Amino acid sequence: MLAVQDFGGQIDGRPVKVIWYDENGPQTTQQNMQKLVEQDHVVGVTGGISSGDMLAVMPIAKRSQTPLIVTGANATQITGADCNRYTFRVDLPNYTTTRTVYPSLTKHGKNWYFISASYAWGIDGYKQMKGLLDAHGGKVLGADKTPLGTSDFSSYILKVVSKQPDVLFLGIGGSDLTNFLKQFHQMGLTGKIPVSALVANDTDFWAAGKEDATGVYPKIWNYTGDQNTAKSLAFAKAFQNKFGKPPESEAWQDYFGMSALLTAIKQTGSTDSNKLINFLENHKFEGYKKRPIYFRKWDHQLIQSTLVAKVRKSIPDRYNYFKIDSVQPAANKPLESIYPDQSESNCHMNAN
């Protein structure tokens, strides 16, 4: 919505109409996507958090030739095995998040423990990180898979304690992560064992509370820190004004997704999906991050810099949890160095 405001609510005198539907499980999302395409005849679709939901709608985007910009889902196959010509993705694949945070964690030691959610995303994250660890001579002390929606982690935490790992790496997100942090804190372990995870959604940390938050995480964006550009600071401010709280990283992702779509429509002056896709494949978006960011042509992954974010020692207010340690990759390395290259990827767009 804020992105639409950026464009003044219209493009070339034609109003932009945003149609909003629920994303509530793959089946519903699928049906809603169908509705957008069949009935609302939208130019493009953007949004999405759950990988399962997005994997369900991607075939529809392809069939109906509607550009779909997935903003918040991070399953590898979205820009991997299941990639298609009409789907673009803003969020980071596990390949990237693990490589973002690995260097900061490995200094604690090489004996790691993993707790991962027992579904595709968590398992894939575990494999990615284990691959890195193995390649550098590290050791996996233990790895547990937890059901999605686990409310009580204390049993798992006990297992962790008994192994005394140097690093505890989590493949869980959402309220599971919140629960984990709370129970980790109650067991008196906060600060004793370094913690990291595949993802750090601000809301999960806000829900956990100041005392319980701990660790170093890969992050796509953060509303504080001097890595921000003028444009993203302005977005943060506008968001704050509108909703009374600072934007979480997902808000920025959605903002960027919408902006990208609108930019494409504006610049091509067209709503033809082939033209839009050509534009998105080739355009370099400036101003959103310090280095220009772009959708890679062969897999439609957004290539962008990432952040290593550390939970602050003392958290000043309800929202400001993270201090940005570094931006990855380092300025002298190409952005694509933390993304899978073509030989590592299963994306074969022409075959799909």
Next chain:
Amino acid sequence: MSSLASGAKHPLTVLAVVLGLLPVVMPMLGSTMSLAAQVAIYALYAIGFNLLLGYTGLVSFGASLFFGFASYVAGLTALHIWANPIFAILVAVALTTILSVFVGLLILRRKGIYFALLTLAFTQLFYEIAFHWTDVTGGENGLQGVTRPGFSDPLAYYVLTAVIVWLTSALMLRVVHSPFGRVLQIIRDDERRALAMGYNPHRYKLGAFVMSSAVVGLAGALLTFLIRGAYAENMNWQHAGDPVLMTVLGGMHHFLGPLWGAILYINLQDQLSVVTQHWWLIFGALLMAVVLLSPEGLSGLVRRFIGPGRWTLTRDRLPARPTSSANRPTNNKSPATGTMLEVQSLSKRFGRIVTADCINLAVASGSIHGILGPNGAGKTTFFNMLSGLLAPDEGTILFNGRDITQLSTDKRAMLGLVRSFQVVSVPDNLTVFEVVRVAAQAKHSKRAALWANAYAFDALIADAWRALDDVGLADKAGEIISSLPHGEKRLLDIAIALAGQPSMLLLDEPLAGLADAERETVSQLIRRLARDHTVLLVEHDIDRVVSLSDRISVFHQGKVIADGPPDEVVNHPEVVEAYLGKQQADHQAPNKAHAPGRSSPPKATQPLISLEGIASGYDGSRVLNELSMDVGVGETVALLGRNGVGKTTTLSTVMGILPVAAGRIRFDNKDISALPAYAVNRLGISIVPQGRRIFPNLTVDDNLRVAQRRGGWSLDDAYALFPKLKTLAASTGGNLSGGEQQMLAIARALMAPTRLLLLDEPFEGLAPAIVAEVVEAVAKLRGQVAILIVEQRVDLALQIASRAYVMVNGSIALTASTSELGANDERLSRLLGV
């Protein structure tokens, strides 16, 4: 013209029109073709589910399990074996059917709430498996990328879906109107009756379960190709409610109810979710409103204004009476000689209570054999063992020489041993004709046919009409049973037994609760039936039993105390004693010392309670009529009468358990006619109910304390009256013997401040020694509180009371002081039928 109109109203016509309109109307409302297809699929889902809920009465949360399972099977087949949708759908339905047989065999062994919870557990279990078995099911991401070659256009797929939905619905409609489908409805309303008719309910339920699951599976497979994927979410517990919600919204007691429910459910979800993010708020409220205001759903709401205003699961039109029904078939005529039923040393115990003690009995072919005995003598237990509802602890039952002790009720019925029920047991929601027809169908070779029309068997229709003619209900054939008065339900109960073509009828108190004229009708009927059947008859109406029976057995405390020709048995000293008490049998004068009340004036000057022209009864039947009586302060009054004249009904009406339909009850000059039971008790009226109704899970102490109120007795008072209770203070009520329970019930009543004590059959089924103890106790209470005692044992009642009322058919026929009435008073014998 009228056939055109009824054709237009035919469910399949309606369904076809709706399926044709959906893809036109829904896009006009801002929906899509694929949502229209979804409505059709969910309608099928709910129609399949409703075979269980509406027709069989099984509340299952397991439909979503089969829906989800089939969805996965279809998806996996299409992805890995052959992408052809039709092939994948067939595979899915086949595997779902197989799965449902296994699941059904496991969980149908449980009933009611346990069944519902088990289905929920199974669904959740499969959900967990589907969600975590990522390699096969894709876990939380589900299966994607299913294609539908040949039907990729939304309209093409809609047409395919609509055709399948219509065809399957046509099949379902056929099935619910088949012999099989009608048996399901009997099971829904009264499973025990279905069993007594000769059907094995378990098999029919399994059949319904499997069929329902197959249809639900078909819907699940169709969904896979609609959304081109399969997901676990359909199976989790929130979605397990989907089919239930749709069916209830639409109305579960109408064939097309689920269709309306599906249309409403999906469109509402779709439209509301655009309006507000919080549409569940509206939806939750709507659901509650439907439950509270129109539990029969949308269909019920519509039918309240137009149409028959009731369920429409069976057809209203009755098949005509076949013309050639003049000749009664005689193939089941019983042989004229020999023993039809023989019982050898049959015993049954319930805990410490022996209800059948080594019973030996033989019933001759073609005879009417009567069984008499006071309440609690074990007659019904005996009947339950004969019909197979209760397994005896010991003993053998031979029927036509064959040992049937181990046979189930339905098998016994098939052999020709069919029973009626003491408490009328008829399915409520079918027509009179249909129930009798289903009973007749039990012995037919096509009794479980799925494809035939239930009304297509002329012989069965003839049998049903004949059974109705026999009991005189033919002109009520089209009525819904729940609307019949009690007497006619009683006749119907017999007609059901009769329609099963039995060689032997077990009639359990066929006269209970009937008015005089009706008694005569039923007696005539029994006499007529005896021409073709052997009859075993349990009845309280001694006169009639004596006049009807060829032979009589008398039960007392689980034993047969007399067996022989009627006139011999009624004069048997033990029988007289069982009915009238010891003193009478010994021809001793009643003991005056135990009856000081006799010296008090026949009528107390100041009535404590007075009933003025009371009418009351149970829904549908009026038991009391113009009943007037009163009890004075401190007076002890007996209320006598035969079984079923309304004595207990009188007490229940006084207590406020039954509403007063006419007249007034005044207690202590206050009108208590409209007060609820607890308020009546708080004014000082306590009851010792029939059957004692001790709380089985509470100790003796706690049973007393529950009732305790300021101004009533203390525990010490209670234990002083019944010292035996004190030693039992810590045992639970369920473990007490009958006599102990009776003492406890009396003491419990007095724990609250009491001015009038209602005693309902306090000596029923008690051993003589205990009776003496209880009589003693009641005698002690006399004068302290007013007592109204209802009792079968006239001698005891007269001994305790100072005045007696005798009831006949719901009103008082005689009032006299007990000093005037000897127990052998001829008026008493006449009114009580001793």
Next chain:
Amino acid sequence: MDAMLLTSQLINGLVLGFLFVLIAVGLSIIFGMLGIVNFAHGAFFALGAYVAWTLKPYVGGVGVLFLAPLVVFGIGLVAERLLLRPLYNKEPLLGLLLTFGLALFIEEAIRTIWGSIGHPYDAPAFLSGFIHYGPVFVTQYRLAVLTVTIVVLIAVWFFLEKTRFGRIIRAGSRDGEMVNMLGVNLSRVFMLVFGLGTALAGMAGVLAAPLWSVVPSISEQAIMPAFVVVTIGGLGSLRGAIVSGLLVGVSVAMTIQFWPAASGAVMYLLMVAVLLVRPRGLFGETWERFE
């Protein structure tokens, strides 16, 4: 080390189990008395947690333990009076559906009022440490939860066994009409029982808030285990609820230890197995009216 893991795991199982028991006992009492399977029980549990979150800044972490269940009690009374009362003596399915609708309604109301993202909720400061004694390793808060639930359960037991109202509940669950004839206003008892049952769920919600996060989905984490516990233990049996609650809690904890992937399914397997062997659960008695 392994011994410590097992014993500590066992204690975790017990804590979890006792929480389940607390939720299940309310469900069980309501079912026994009113004959209604309360699908909204999880929603009342969630309400407890949310009300506690709202009130905590004013009355503190201990105060809410008393105040929040009281609020839930009030809401329960109103729900019984307005929604459930018309349904007694009608088809049991209707009660089931009504509470299903009520569950949907309350859960969405929670989302509407408190938002769909979680809220931080910490254990009281004085319980923030942990205890390491011999082979036992457990947080103080969990120990406190264990203590509180045991105390509450003893209180419930005492209430049911030793007070007049408790006797009425036990008697009424078997023969409501007889209790009515003994001078007890049953409709008031029903209302109080429903309030009491929901208040117990609310209290469990308060206790669980620092362990689980205060999110709308918290109700789903409570309702299914509660159903399972009640069914395994036997409908309407307090003793059964306690035994089966602990059984479920410990089984779940142990499965997490040895086969984490199955930890979600284990309780349903347990339930299916128990019901097939013992049709009315471990301590269930024959109740004609429920079969």
